[in-house]
Amino acid sequence: MFIEIGTAFFDPAAWPHMFSLDNTATWPEKIIRPIVVYASLVVLLRIFGRRELAQLNPFDLVVILSLSNTVQNAIIGQDNSLIGGLVGAIALLLINYFFAWVKFKFRTVEKLAEGNTVKLMENSRIHHKAVRREMMTDTDLASIVHEAGFDCVEDVEKIVLDPNGKFLVEGKDEIKDNEFKSQVLKKIDSLTKQISDLTATLQKT
Structure with missing residues (x-):
């Protein structure tokens, strides 16, 4: 095996192929593909909610893994060259940096892209409409409460789902006092x- 690797490493014919784009791809295409895929994923995640970012059950995990494999071909196309992959990766990083800069400069864009916080529970009362909108079950809420260190939902005062998919859980005052x-x-x-x-x-x- 090491002999084959050494032969390929010192083979002059292998280097031009490694650092050249495939004949089926062009430079503009390699740059445009990642931008379109990035923008499409941002829009799709915004439309279908934050469940994929918040609670990953086995079904959501399958979707995330399948999604990454699906968009891979959309980004690189038929080009398997090293330079083609690097161009796609750099384009993704640049569009992500640009999008982060736009969100920082314009708060309206941040709200449109990520949405607002969602109150799932307030004053120890569950907002069932918000919970259903996020397609969460009682089991999901119980898991969130347990991960926050509480025994049951009745011990919680407030549950908020942030735009980044994280949960803020606050317990009742008497529960906090008892724990202390x-x-x-x-x-x-x-x-x-x-x-x-x-x-x-x-x-x-």
Whole structure:
């Protein structure tokens, strides 16, 4: 295997093919393809909601993996050359940088592209219409609550879905107080045990 790699590495005929575009692709095409795919994905994710960014169940994971494989051919076409792949990657990075700059300069564009925050629960009351709009089930809400460190939905005061797909979960005040008291008691017990061990050690000496 190493002999074959060495032969290919020192083969003069391999280098021009590696650093030249395929005959089926042109420079403008290699630049335009990633831009069109990037813009299309931004629009599609905006239309179909933030579920793909927020809660990835097995079905959503299959969609994401299939989507990446599907758009690969749309970006590079039939060109498998090294320079063609680099041109496509650079075009993607540049369009992403440009889009980030536009969002930074114009907040209206950011709202149009990412949307607003969605309140799924407020004052311990679930907004069922918003939950249905995001196509989330009671099991999804329970998973979000558990990941935030709460035992059940009843312990939560507010759940907000940010435009970036992350969840903000706030517990009820009494739950927060109970958790704080529990942590303090655990630390007191730990300190008491350490003092007892230290006292026993000093008595032996």
